[in-house]
Amino acid sequence: MFRIIDYQATEPIRKVNNNNPFAIPHSPKRIVLASIRITVPRRNSNNNRVELIATVGVRGVRGTSQILFKIFRDGKEIFRAQEGIESDTTSEVNYIVTFQAIDMNVGQGTHLYQVTAENITNGTEAAVVGPISFSGLAVAPDNWDRD
Template sequence: MVRILDKAAVQPRSRFNLSNSFTIKRSPARSRLATIRIRIPVLNAQPNRVELVATIGVQGVTGIAQILFRIFRDGVEIFNTQQGIESAASEQNYAVTFQAIDRNVRSGNHVYTVTAENRTANTRADIVGPISFSGLAVKTRT
């Protein structure tokens, strides 16, 4: 049996929109995409997990960019995944979705942030939307 401890969701961009796009920064710089806050209560919250889901709309502009998506809890990286994004003469528009699970998070308020960075020189990929990021904290069985 699981019990919901907290949930949070943001959707800073609700649709694909080229006129509102921005370029993903080149590593080691990062583009911050979304932030949520999750509260783990002090009492009866262990063991637990925070289930995180992000969907990011990306467009390849030049070359084949390797985009590294990261999730941070309180400024510390807890998850990452990489996605190749092709450009002209191929697929250009992607909705990249990924999920991470953060286990046995200590009590208190926690800030989760999702970022993107382009790891490939001489390529370009843009965030075109949508952007959504959600977290669900649950107490799991003992």
């Protein structure tokens, strides 16, 4: 069994808004969509984990974009996922992308997690239209000692 040692969540955009999109930049540039801080209170980091979940609403603007989502811990990339976003008006153009990452054996301290997006397909355009949410749940085994 595991117990919760920290939980943080943010929701920078609560609902879809096609009237106020912001462009997803082309690689190597990227946009930070959300940030949270998770605290691991004990030096012994064996068997703890931080479970991260992100949801991002995006819209295809031109062509079929490949959007690369990344999660960073303290500036170091720990996860990436890719999603194709079409802009063809005869099909869907709004997408909700949700992904989960698990960061294992995280060291003691407060850690900054950030989720980013970048468009890796030249000649295409995609935008964030919302919603955006990002949460992190730090857990440790029940027998894990506290300091």
